[in-house]
Amino acid sequence: MIWRLVAMVAGACAILAGAILVAHQSPIESLTTLIHGSLGSPTAIAGTLRESTPLLICGLAVFIALRAGLFNIGVEGQLLVGACSCAVVAVRFPGPLGMVLGVLVGMVAGMVWALPAALIKAYRNGHEVITTIMLNNVALFLTSALVSGPIKDKTQSDTATSFVAQTTRLPFVYKTQTVEINCALVLGIVLAVAMAIWLKKTVAGYELQAVGANRVAARFAGISPQKVTVLAMSISGALGGLAGAVQILAYEGRFYDGFSPGYGFDALGVALLAGGSAYAVLPSSLLFGILSKGGTALQIDGVPKGITTVVLGLLIFIAAAIRYRKVTSDA
Amino acid sequence: MLNLLVLTILFSTPLVLAAMGGYTSERGGVINIGLEGMMLMAACVGALASARYGPVGELVGGILAATVMSLLHWLMTQVYHIDHVISGMALNAVAAGGTNFLYLKLGDPAHGSGLPHLPITFFCISAIVVPFAIWIYSRHTRGGLRLLAVGSDPDKARLMGIQPVRVRFFGLLCTGVLTGLAGVELVAYTGVFTDNMTSGRGYIALAALILGGWRPVPALIACVAFGFFSALRLQLQGTPLFGAQLPSQLWAALPYLVTIIALAGLIGRNRTPAGLGKP
Numbered sequence: 001m002i003w004r005l006v007a008m009v010a011g012a013c014a015i016l017a018g019a020i021l022v023a024h025q026s027p028i029e030s031l032t033t034l035i036h037g038s039l040g041s042p043t044a045i046a047g048t049l050r051e052s053t054p055l056l057i058c059g060l061a062v063f064i065a066l067r068a069g070l071f072n073i074g075v076e077g078q079l080l081v082g083a084c085s086c087a088v089v090a091v092r093f094p095g096p097l098g099m100v101l102g103v104l105v106g107m108v109a110g111m112v113w114a115l116p117a118a119l120i121k122a123y124r125n126g127h128e129v130i131t132t133i134m135l136n137n138v139a140l141f142l143t144s145a146l147v148s149g150p151i152k153d154k155t156q157s158d159t160a161t162s163f164v165a166q167t168t169r170l171p172f173v174y175k176t177q178t179v180e181i182n183c184a185l186v187l188g189i190v191l192a193v194a195m196a197i198w199l200k201k202t203v204a205g206y207e208l209q210a211v212g213a214n215r216v217a218a219r220f221a222g223i224s225p226q227k228v229t230v231l232a233m234s235i236s237g238a239l240g241g242l243a244g245a246v247q248i249l250a251y252e253g254r255f256y257d258g259f260s261p262g263y264g265f266d267a268l269g270v271a272l273l274a275g276g277s278a279y280a281v282l283p284s285s286l287l288f289g290i291l292s293k294g295g296t297a298l299q300i301d302g303v304p305k306g307i308t309t310v311v312l313g314l315l316i317f318i319a320a321a322i323r324y325r326k327v328t329s330d331a
Numbered sequence: 332m333l334n335l336l337v338l339t340i341l342f343s344t345p346l347v348l349a350a351m352g353g354y355t356s357e358r359g360g361v362i363n364i365g366l367e368g369m370m371l372m373a374a375c376v377g378a379l380a381s382a383r384y385g386p387v388g389e390l391v392g393g394i395l396a397a398t399v400m401s402l403l404h405w406l407m408t409q410v411y412h413i414d415h416v417i418s419g420m421a422l423n424a425v426a427a428g429g430t431n432f433l434y435l436k437l438g439d440p441a442h443g444s445g446l447p448h449l450p451i452t453f454f455c456i457s458a459i460v461v462p463f464a465i466w467i468y469s470r471h472t473r474g475g476l477r478l479l480a481v482g483s484d485p486d487k488a489r490l491m492g493i494q495p496v497r498v499r500f501f502g503l504l505c506t507g508v509l510t511g512l513a514g515v516e517l518v519a520y521t522g523v524f525t526d527n528m529t530s531g532r533g534y535i536a537l538a539a540l541i542l543g544g545w546r547p548v549p550a551l552i553a554c555v556a557f558g559f560f561s562a563l564r565l566q567l568q569g570t571p572l573f574g575a576q577l578p579s580q581l582w583a584a585l586p587y588l589v590t591i592i593a594l595a596g597l598i599g600r601n602r603t604p605a606g607l608g609k610p
Contacts, residue, residue, distance in 0.1 A: 071417075134538060313421040
């Protein structure tokens with residue numbers, strides 16, 4: 001099996017090098033540009049950390065579902081409804097009250113958006129991937145309809161809500177002229193640690209992982225897979241909604257059409273790469289943040305940004321193949 | 332009225348072709364959410380080939396590109412034993428990024444919308460013929476029955492001396508050809524490739540397949556229904572319905588909502604192939 005894995009990695013590298021050569025660039029130079037653009041200066045690092053924050057929280061959302069053996073591809077949709085509802089609430093109630101309410105409403109919205117998928121999976125045995133894909137699209141169209149109609153700020157031409165007041169935003173931990181680090185990042189890190197502990201030290205966390213490891217065995221041990229499925233998807237949805245709310249309150253300040261550049265999908269890669277540990281979501285999301293930020297630098301250099309999405313796809317393939325190898329060698 | 336009919340046919344054609352591509356893969360037990368990526372890749376390569384080698388080159392290039400993607404899915408799920416959903420997602424990511432990259436680097440903006448392409452009728456006729464051909468093939472021939480057997484219970488099929496890996500290879504080969512046709516149709520219709528031009532059609536085709544209970548002719552009907560709603564949406568844009576101004580997005584969301592309801596078991600019984608996703 002190992003040679004197959006080597007063949008795969010070699011193939012992936014060949015595809016990338018070939019693509020960059022086709023673009024009339026040197027692969028080494030492109031890599032330097034990518035790293036320089038994402039880690040080369042304090043400003044670049046702060047930008048990378050900013051990109052990593054939604055990926056981290058969304059990655060945790062996908063991760064917790066994955067531990068229960070569920071693919072929550074719907075994080076994208078949950079993020080959208082979370083962000084949209086948070087923006088509406090935060091605009092209505094300025095100040096710290098709006099901040100708290102916005103986060104709560106965003107989480108509840110994300111949870112509600114994940115529930116149909118959870119219930120259909122638990123009680124009708126419909127594949128959660130299909131339902132979450134459908135829910136994603138419904139969320140996309142719903143928020144787009146809302147933001148171009150009822151919740152649009154009529155005083156401006158963009159299809160967007162009004163800006164959230166500065167007092168309602170999440171504060172910055174560290175801020176200079178060029179470098180900003182928001183406490184959203186700290187929140188993400190705390191969540192990762194909390195999740196790792198929760199999974200390891202509590203009964204509910206243990207049950208969740210037991211169902212993920214083997215549904216049938218878990219049922220014989222007296223755990224209800226249905227209940228765990230609904231619980232895991234609810235937590236996952238709430239985290240997805242939280243990611244949206246945080247994105248509004250920390251960075252964007254308003255909800256607009258085309259809000260997410262696909263954080264929910266990238267998060268799937270983040271969680272897969274992280275494997276079995278919640279702590280591993282931290283470096284994994286940072287890697288994706290680097291790719292995303294560095295991709296922008298590459299674009300300026302004349303290599304289309306799409307190449308980073310290709311890297312992401314190939315990384316998912318490789319991570320999944322390695323994961324399978326581990327699973328089978330354990331058995 | 333005639334306009335609505337023509338639009339319905341135009342909108343349904345790529346959906347039908349892609350859904351049939353999904354059929355040959357999913358009835359063999361391979362979950363395929365990569366339909367979107369395969370179509371997109373076919374559209375991009377088709378557009379690039381069309382500028383150099385004309386309409387036939389477009390068709391061949393598109394089908395080849397989708398087939399490569401589809402066989403990559405086979406390689407990953409059947410040889411590397413990656414989870415089918417993960418492989419499909421990765422495929423979509425590679426297609427989304429790869430087409431953006433390829434078209435920006437190799438595309439010739441001078442051609443604009445004047446790409447030579449095959450007549451749309453060709454695609455429409457194949458969209459009508461293919462579902463019935465597949466229906467007859469899968470019910471009355473050895474190869475078709477083997478495909479269904481592998482999809483229903485791979486272990487039993489193995490005991491009967493059928494190699495699921497091999498049957499699925501041919502199933503996914505068909506998927507490549509059909510999604511390739513669907514992708515080329517999109518380029519032939521619009522005359523130009525744009526980023527993410529499939530815009531979820533692969534997922535809608537999958538939805539139609541599910542709604543049709545993984546059967547070719549009902550899936551065809553579901554596709555036409557979805558096509559009809561897209562056409563209606565275009566026709567009704569801006570006109571009030573029942574005295575209220577409905578946003579066009581609600582029409583767009585309709586196929587997805589109907590599919591969720593169908594999956595909840597509220598329409599008909601559960602017809603999911605029993606071996607879907609099994610090694």
